[in-house]
């Protein structure tokens with residue numbers, strides 16, 4: 001297998017666990033990852049995952065090991081969102097694809113308008129102009145006409161709109177199962193072989209015995225395995 005380098009742009013939408021798990025899965029699959037996080041993304045990462053990343057170039061480490069684990073971090077490079085001089089800004093730096101996960105409605109709008117106002121938007125712009133895979137994982141609800149139009153525009157430009165919208169037919173037992181379902185879909189679109197998520201085997205569950213508690217009533221375990229009362 002040829003090792004590829006993917007770019008993951010992380011924005012200020014909710015759902016930073018998707019980015020975390022995606023980066024870990026890409027590295028598990030044997031690939032290298034470039035990461036850039038918008039200013040809003042850093043706030044949401046701190047809020048949702050409790051991860052505070054040091055300012056790049058401040059002399060401190062890049063904070064990746066504490067967030068992603070040392071093994072994953074060894075294959076990841078982090079660039080500041082304003083580092084437009086970084087390799088992902090140029091079409092000459094080959095990538096296997098660009099994923100914006102989670103993708104805010106703001107970044108989506110700027111990508112379809114060709115703004116390229118930071119490294120994340122520029123990397124997406126490069127993917128479109130070079131005809132390389134661009135996958136956005138938007139997270140917003142409900143969706144306004146503006147959001148829907150921008151998603152349609154992106155699809156027409158050749159990008160893939162892959163919402164953070166997990167299915168339930170694989171009967172998830174935990175939040176991690178739900179997250180991995182979306183991660184698996186991203187890897188599928190990138191053409192990466194993986195076993196990150198369950199695949200549909202065509203078999204529906206049998207009718208439950210009368211008196212059995214419906215599965216929908218069973219609480220889903222949180223991703224950290226903690227059990228809520």
Ligand SMILES: Cc1cc2nc3c(=O)[nH]c(=O)nc-3n(C[C@H](O)[C@H](O)[C@H](O)COP(=O)(O)O)c2cc1C
Nearest residue numbers: 011012013014038040041044104105106107139140
């Ligand atoms: C806790 C939190 C959650 C947010 N969730 C979303 C979201 O799910 N989708 C979205 O489009 N914006 C969301 N936002 C708003 C964006 O962060 C905001 O529009 C920001 O300007 C996006 O900037 P960026 O695209 O440069 O990352 C959220 C903001 C906060 C603080």
